[in-house]
Amino acid sequence: MAQSNASAEAIEPTERKMRAKGVSVYYGDKKAIDNVDIDVYQEFVTAFIGPSGCGKSTFLRALNRMNDTIPSARVTGTIELDGDDIYASGMDVVQLRARVGMVFQKPNPFPKSIYDNIAYGPKIHGLAEGKAELDAIVEKSLRRAGLWEEVKDRLQDSGTALSGGQQQRLCIARAIAVDPEVILMDEPCSALDPIATAKIEELIDDLRGNYAIVIVTHSMQQAARVSQRTAFFHLGNLVEYGHTSDIFTNPTQQRTQDYITGRYG
Ligand SMILES: Nc1ncnc2c1ncn2[C@@H]1O[C@H](COP(=O)(O)OP(=O)(O)OP(=O)(O)O)[C@@H](O)[C@H]1O
Numbered sequence: 504m505a506q507s508n509a510s511a512e513a514i515e516p517t518e519r520k521m522r523a524k525g526v527s528v529y530y531g532d533k534k535a536i537d538n539v540d541i542d543v544y545q546e547f548v549t550a551f552i553g554p555s556g557c558g559k560s561t562f563l564r565a566l567n568r569m570n571d572t573i574p575s576a577r578v579t580g581t582i583e584l585d586g587d588d589i590y591a592s593g594m595d596v597v598q599l600r601a602r603v604g605m606v607f608q609k610p611n612p613f614p615k616s617i618y619d620n621i622a623y624g625p626k627i628h629g630l631a632e633g634k635a636e637l638d639a640i641v642e643k644s645l646r647r648a649g650l651w652e653e654v655k656d657r658l659q660d661s662g663t664a665l666s667g668g669q670q671q672r673l674c675i676a677r678a679i680a681v682d683p684e685v686i687l688m689d690e691p692c693s694a695l696d697p698i699a700t701a702k703i704e705e706l707i708d709d710l711r712g713n714y715a716i717v718i719v720t721h722s723m724q725q726a727a728r729v730s731q732r733t734a735f736f737h738l739g740n741l742v743e744y745g746h747t748s749d750i751f752t753n754p755t756q757q758r759t760q761d762y763i764t765g766r767y768g
Pocket residue numbers: 530535553554555556557558559560561562573575
């Protein structure tokens with residue numbers, strides 16, 4: 504498991520990667536997220552916690568316009584990546600989703616080889632000149648995701664034949680391969696056993712140095728282990744956002760206190 508990160512979280516962020524201002528998300532007439540302001544920082548893991556249905560995944564998906572794929576979904580307010588409005592009309596959404604990658608709850612490798620799972624993104628984004636460069640990206644991505652040693656001799660095997668934990672690291676490698684700046688993770692360990700979960704948590708801690716990471720989790724222990732900042736959502740509102748240790752030991756809001764002491768959720 505990742506060790507306590509109290510010292511890491513005390514460090515003040517140097518670079519803001521994303522800024523949400525007055526963001527609301529609707530499904531048809533129903534408001535799922537209400538007027539949320541939040542900043543996400545480079546080299547920080549930000550955890551979104553809160554009871555089921557509070558809107559964590561909805562808000563996470565708004566950060567790389569994954570909600571665009573849901574016809575009834577509508578986002579208001581502004582979300583910026585490096586100061587640029589990601590909902591602006593000129594924004595290239597394919598490019599945006601490479602810059603703000605996503606890893607889902609259930610590992611979802613393509614039904615292709617391990618190699619092709621990683622190579623696909625760099626190919627369509629034109630990141631490699633030839634086979635040697637592509638090979639290098641595949642190796643580097645798998646190494647970063649802590650999977651290289653386990654798969655280097657069977658890169659042509661199907662990605663779906665790996666264990667659940669390996670599949671999730673493959674999906675992380677796939678996100679890394681297109682050189683993202685932000686990685687969004689929606690309950691990435693919920694389908695995994697404790698050992699595979701521990702590996703992913705260690706990986707998140709390793710990756711933090713190169714990206715801004717946002718993780719939705721139902722596990723408060725996980726949020727405490729891996730994140731430096733925590734946002735507590737309830738009924739579509741961002742109730743409290745701050746240093747992870749403050750949220751868990753000294754929250755300012757009664758609703759946060761009730762959640763972390765198990766009064767609901
Ligand atoms: N595609 C959709 N169409 C309509 N309503 C939706 C859709 N997705 C989510 N919702 C609604 O939006 C609200 C927030 O859901 P969301 O999945 O974001 O919450 P969550 O906090 O991530 O929940 P969980 O922890 O259970 O995954 C819920 O009331 C949910 O029913």
